[in-house]
Amino acid sequence: MNLDLTCQNIIIYDPRTLKVIAVISSKITLRERIAQTGYWKLKLMQDEVTKHIKVFFITPDEDRTLKTKIPAKKGRAIVEVDTDGSYVMSEEKVEESDKVKMFDNRGFEEIDNIQAGGIIKYDATAPDSPFSHLAHAQRVHI
Numbered sequence: 001m002n003l004d005l006t007c008q009n010i011i012i013y014d015p016r017t018l019k020v021i022a023v024i025s026s027k028i029t030l031r032e033r034i035a036q037t038g039y040w041k042l043k044l045m046q047d048e049v050t051k052h053i054k055v056f057f058i059t060p061d062e063d064r065t066l067k068t069k070i071p072a073k074k075g076r077a078i079v080e081v082d083t084d085g086s087y088v089m090s091e092e093k094v095e096e097s098d099k100v101k102m103f104d105n106r107g108f109e110e111i112d113n114i115q116a117g118g119i120i121k122y123d124a125t126a127p128d129s130p131f132s133h134l135a136h137a138q139r140v141h142i
Helices: 031-045 074-082 105-112
Strands: 007-014 019-027 054-059 085-088 100-102
Touching: 019 031, 031 054, 031 074, 074 100
Parallel strands: 019 054, 054 085, 085 100
Antiparallel strands: 007 019
16 A cells, blocks of 8 residues: 655634634644745735635755755745745754744644634534545645
């Protein structure tokens, strides 16, 4: 069995209204992938219907692109300017900023409070879930 865990996008939405709240993009390395995430954030901001959607990036940063603020590598600059934030899941520390942070308990808290009321958690397998038939889905691409 071939499992590709290098590139995943998670959509967070309100199941009562089906309104998308945020996209969490998860990548092992940044390379061109962070530019794609930044591009989609810019595209979402151009439309009244989607400009409220937050875009976060989560990575173990195996290529160490986010490690230092100055001099910032291209990927770090994209995260700082074109996303709503990035979280690094690594034992190796990064120089944090308002947009680049280590993913510890803060990461869960901040993502959980994207809206004033917080994110509505749901069980996609519950019979009343509007997307219960998609519970087995591995990826959602925008």
